Amino acid sequence: MAHSVCVNITSHPLRREESGVDFVVEDGGGKFGELRVSKGGVRWKPKGKQDHHFMSWETLDQLMREQPRR
Numbered sequence: 001m002a003h004s005v006c007v008n009i010t011s012h013p014l015r016r017e018e019s020g021v022d023f024v025v026e027d028g029g030g031k032f033g034e035l036r037v038s039k040g041g042v043r044w045k046p047k048g049k050q051d052h053h054f055m056s057w058e059t060l061d062q063l064m065r066e067q068p069r070r
Contacts, residue, residue: 003027
């Protein structure tokens with residue numbers, strides 16, 4: 001499954017969740033989800049869902065270190 005990722009970047013420091021950088025991820029069937037990167041961590045909002053999943057930078061670091069390198 002090929003994905004397309006678009007980003008809208010502004011040139012200011014990330015201080016609050018509202019000023020995060022938003023990535024829109026699409027697959028062959030349209031929108032796959034949205035990823036917001038902010039000072040506090042990352043938020044993933046799947047297609048068709050109102051609520052997002054939040055992960056702090058510390059938790060993301062721990063999770064990624066547990067994954068095998070490719």
